[in-house]
Amino acid sequence: MSTAFDTAFDTVIVGGGNAGVSLAARLRRDGLEGIALIDPSPVHRYRPMLNYAAAGAARMGRYERSMHSVVPDGVEYLPYAATAVDPGARTVTIDPRGTGGPGGSDTVGYRSLVLCPGLVPRWDAIPGLDEAYRDGWAVSAHVPEYAGRACAALVREREGTVVFSIPPEPASCGGTVLKAAFLACDSWRRAGVLDRIDVHLVTPFRGLLGLEPADSRLRPFVDEYGITVHERSRVSAVDHRARTVRLDGPGTAAIAHVDLAYVPPPSRAPRFVAESGLSDGGHAGLVGVDPGTLRHTRADSVWGLGDAATVGTRPSGGALRAQVGVVADDLRAGGASAPYDGYTVIPIAVSRDRLMLAEHDRDGLPAPTVRGLDLTVPRRATYAFDRYVLPVVYFRRLLRGRV
Ligand SMILES: Cc1cc2nc3c(=O)[nH]c(=O)nc-3n(C[C@H](O)[C@H](O)[C@H](O)COP(=O)(O)OP(=O)(O)OC[C@H]3O[C@@H](n4cnc5c(N)ncnc54)[C@H](O)[C@@H]3O)c2cc1C
Numbered sequence: 591m592s593t594a595f596d597t598a599f600d601t602v603i604v605g606g607g608n609a610g611v612s613l614a615a616r617l618r619r620d621g622l623e624g625i626a627l628i629d630p631s632p633v634h635r636y637r638p639m640l641n642y643a644a645a646g647a648a649r650m651g652r653y654e655r656s657m658h659s660v661v662p663d664g665v666e667y668l669p670y671a672a673t674a675v676d677p678g679a680r681t682v683t684i685d686p687r688g689t690g691g692p693g694g695s696d697t698v699g700y701r702s703l704v705l706c707p708g709l710v711p712r713w714d715a716i717p718g719l720d721e722a723y724r725d726g727w728a729v730s731a732h733v734p735e736y737a738g739r740a741c742a743a744l745v746r747e748r749e750g751t752v753v754f755s756i757p758p759e760p761a762s763c764g765g766t767v768l769k770a771a772f773l774a775c776d777s778w779r780r781a782g783v784l785d786r787i788d789v790h791l792v793t794p795f796r797g798l799l800g801l802e803p804a805d806s807r808l809r810p811f812v813d814e815y816g817i818t819v820h821e822r823s824r825v826s827a828v829d830h831r832a833r834t835v836r837l838d839g840p841g842t843a844a845i846a847h848v849d850l851a852y853v854p855p856p857s858r859a860p861r862f863v864a865e866s867g868l869s870d871g872g873h874a875g876l877v878g879v880d881p882g883t884l885r886h887t888r889a890d891s892v893w894g895l896g897d898a899a900t901v902g903t904r905p906s907g908g909a910l911r912a913q914v915g916v917v918a919d920d921l922r923a924g925g926a927s928a929p930y931d932g933y934t935v936i937p938i939a940v941s942r943d944r945l946m947l948a949e950h951d952r953d954g955l956p957a958p959t960v961r962g963l964d965l966t967v968p969r970r971a972t973y974a975f976d977r978y979v980l981p982v983v984y985f986r987r988l989l990r991g992r993v
Pocket of ligand 1: 604605606607608609610628629630631636637638639640641670671672673706707708709731732762763766860862895896897898905906907908909935936937
């Protein structure tokens with residue numbers, strides 16, 4: 591099929607999120623040319639702000655940019671969805687007319703392909719959840735379109751039962767649901783209504799995040815806010831008419847009379863990854879890469895990073911700095927200087943002015959980045975850094991390939 595984009599690039603990046611834009615910028619700084627970035631979304635979001643926005647502690651609009659404005663100079667921006675990859679022919683199929691059907695596609699050739707299309711909701715994994723979202727009874731920051739509604743719902747809550755649920759992996763920094771939960775609890779406490787709200791936390795992990803020493807630091811706040819924890823459990827179904835959240839786990843089978851369910855849907859990589867034979871074969875259809883080199887295990891000219899790839903650790907934006915470096919080195923020099931070690935981080939605000947960092951490696955062991963200062967201790971300075979400094983670093987440095 592011949593088209594305007596029936597053309598080849600040296601490097602094609604699919605996904606203009608945190609990973610794709612940072613990598614494109616880094617490659618440009620390294621002097622690489624012939625780069626194309628494919629993403630259908632007109633908006634680029636600083637996602638870590640979504641939980642603050644959901645809890646009424648930030649205005650999301652301030653942390654959104656047009657995709658066009660964040661694509662680095664010298665990078666060809668193709669504002670379309672990738673619908674297929676042919677690793678043999680080294681082409682990506684895109685859908686410029688947005689038809690999704692046959693006859694509406696063009697192809698883009700590449701020498702090297704980087705897949706970082708993030709995660710998408712797996713609505714069918716929790717029967718009733720989609721309906722509950724549309725009804726306004728279920729919300730979360732993990733579905734950005736609903737972050738505003740989550741804020742209104744959490745702020746409005748004055749009594750009743752609220753369920754927060756940490757999504758099972760793979761999830762985009764899923765542990766940050768605790769951030770929204772603690773921020774909301776602190777607001778309810780300040781408003782004098784916390785003792786009228788029965789707060790539940792459902793977590794797939796042992797304890798809270800299944801991470802020590804982070805869990806020990808967080809536990810006192812769980813107790814202080816009076817949160818009932820359902821560990822090693824996940825939401826299996828919701829009934830928004832009966833207002834019931836069903837759980838799959840060793841304890842409680844259902845939470846009844848729920849007023850608000852803050853339940854992110856489980857997630858998976860976009861389907862084109864598996865349909866192109868590039869997934870690891872798991873239920874989430876992630877891009878099957880070697881977690882150290884981030885190169886595809888079967889397709890030599892394909893790399894994967896970010897939330898959508900089998901990087902072997904809990905996905906986060908903080909994990910991307912190292913991942914971007916590994917892929918950029920490999921693309922530039924044909925060999926990364928050091929493998930990705932699985933570093934990742936979950937920032938958790940324990941109140942509206944204190945925050946701690948759960949930095950860990952792929953085995954869940956602490957991986958502190960700062961010496962002599964225990965960042966698992968909740969501090970005002972760490973909150974200020976996460977809430978006010980990091981967004982500036984993100985837009986001014988990270989997305990420009992300077993970190
Ligand atoms: C609510 C929330 C809170 C978070 N909080 C934190 C935090 O506090 N700290 C932290 O470090 N991390 C946090 N994260 C995680 C962090 O935002 C992600 O790890 C990071 O954005 C992942 O980057 P990515 O580029 O892999 O995916 P994304 O940023 O999700 O970008 C994926 C891009 O791919 C595009 N795409 C999708 N399908 C296609 C397709 N078919 N073709 C082309 N493009 C496509 C999408 O439009 C999107 O622009 C949070 C995430 C969420 C959702």
